[in-house]
Amino acid sequence: MSAPLPWQTSQWEAVSGARAAGRLHHALLAAGPPGVGKADFLAALCAWLLCETPRGEEPCGECRGCRQHAAGSHPDCIVLSPDYQNRPVLGAYPGQRCQYEPRKKPSSVINVDQVRELGERLHASAHYGGFKLALLLPADALNTAAANALLKLLEEPPDNTLFLLLSQRLAHLPATVRSRCQLLRFSTPPLAQAHAVLSRSGPEADLALDLAGGAPLRAQGLLGQDIGAVWKAVGSGLDALLGDKADPLRLSREWLKLPQEALDAALYGWLRHALRRAVGATSGDATAHAPSVARLRTFGHELDDFLRLREHPLVKELALQRLLYPLWAGAGSAT
Ligand SMILES: [Zn+2]
Numbered sequence: 001m002s003a004p005l006p007w008q009t010s011q012w013e014a015v016s017g018a019r020a021a022g023r024l025h026h027a028l029l030a031a032g033p034p035g036v037g038k039a040d041f042l043a044a045l046c047a048w049l050l051c052e053t054p055r056g057e058e059p060c061g062e063c064r065g066c067r068q069h070a071a072g073s074h075p076d077c078i079v080l081s082p083d084y085q086n087r088p089v090l091g092a093y094p095g096q097r098c099q100y101e102p103r104k105k106p107s108s109v110i111n112v113d114q115v116r117e118l119g120e121r122l123h124a125s126a127h128y129g130g131f132k133l134a135l136l137l138p139a140d141a142l143n144t145a146a147a148n149a150l151l152k153l154l155e156e157p158p159d160n161t162l163f164l165l166l167s168q169r170l171a172h173l174p175a176t177v178r179s180r181c182q183l184l185r186f187s188t189p190p191l192a193q194a195h196a197v198l199s200r201s202g203p204e205a206d207l208a209l210d211l212a213g214g215a216p217l218r219a220q221g222l223l224g225q226d227i228g229a230v231w232k233a234v235g236s237g238l239d240a241l242l243g244d245k246a247d248p249l250r251l252s253r254e255w256l257k258l259p260q261e262a263l264d265a266a267l268y269g270w271l272r273h274a275l276r277r278a279v280g281a282t283s284g285d286a287t288a289h290a291p292s293v294a295r296l297r298t299f300g301h302e303l304d305d306f307l308r309l310r311e312h313p314l315v316k317e318l319a320l321q322r323l324l325y326p327l328w329a330g331a332g333s334a335t
Helices: 006-020 038-050 064-070 112-123 144-155 191-196 203-211 216-224 227-242 248-255 260-278 293-309 313-327
Strands: 027-031 077-080 132-136 161-167 182-185
Touching: 006 038, 006 182, 006 191, 027 038, 038 064, 038 132, 038 161, 077 112, 112 132, 112 144, 144 161, 191 203, 191 216, 203 216, 203 227, 203 260, 216 260, 227 248, 227 260, 227 313, 248 313, 260 293, 293 313
Parallel strands: 027 161, 027 182, 077 132, 132 161
Antiparallel strands: none
8 A cells, every 4th residue: 555645745754664673663653744744644544554465565454453453443442632522633543432421511622531431441462463553633732731641641552552653843842852753854745645535626725725825625625615705705804894795794704604724724824925016026916905014913913812702602703803803994993
C-alpha cells in the first residue's frame, strides 16, 4: 500500500520502513495544518497495523481485525478525544468510534481521567495479541494534568503499544510530550496534487483552495458548503456595511444562516485580501470603500474574538454584531 494521499509518500515510507526493520517508534506525532489529511494517514496506518493477515503494506479487508476496525469497534484501538458535542474541528477519523460514552457536559479537552483509564486498558494484554493502538484526536486537546499523565505512559510504554498523536497546533503540546514522539510533519501539497483530489475544478475550486490556505481536504469541505455563494454574500455584505447601506444587526441576522466553516473562511479571506489592498500589494480590485490598515487590524482582533465567543449559541448573534461594528460606516453617527 502507499500513503492514503499522494503527498504523504515520504511519511508513509518512514513508518513502513521502520516497521519492516523492527524499529517502529512507540509514539508517532502527526502534525500539520488542518485539512491536509493527517487523520486519513493515521486511519490507514491503524488499518494496516490491526490487520492480522496483511498483504504487504495493504490490509486484507477480510480478517477479524479488518472487519472490527472498519466497524469502529476494534478492542485494541482506543481513541481519546473531547466528547462528540464539542470536538475541535479536524477531519473525522473515518470508520472509528470514540470508545468512551459521550460526556454529559460539553468539553473541549481530553482530561486526566481519560488518560488514566487509557493507561489501565493499555497495561492489560491485547485482546487479539497484536498491537494496542492509542489515538489522541487531537493531542492539542490534552489539558495539563492529562498531558502529564500521558508523559508517564510515553516514558514507560506498555508492551506492544503504539501511541498515535494528531496535532494541528504543535506549539500547544508540551515540549516534554513532543520530545517523546517521532514527529511526522504534514504540510499543504503542491497545487496540482491539491486540485487532483477536489471533486470539482474551475473558479470555485480555485477560490476554495485559496480560502483554505492550500489545504485540499479543507477546500473540499468548503466546496460542500457552497463557498462561492458565501464568498459573494460576505463580500457584498461588507461592502454595503462600509458604504452605510447595511448595518451590523441586519447582516448578522442574515449571516447566522450561512454554514459556519464557509463563513469563517470567507471572513478571513476577505480580511487577507483587504489588508493586501490596504498596504498596496494589489491594486486591480480596489473597492470604493477601502478601509485603513488600522481599521482592518481592529476587525482582525474582533474576528479572533468572534471565533471564541460564538461557541455559545446564545451569544453567537451578539458576537457577530460586535465583529461587524468596526467596519460599519454608520458607527460614527450612532455614537
Ligand atoms: Zn485484515
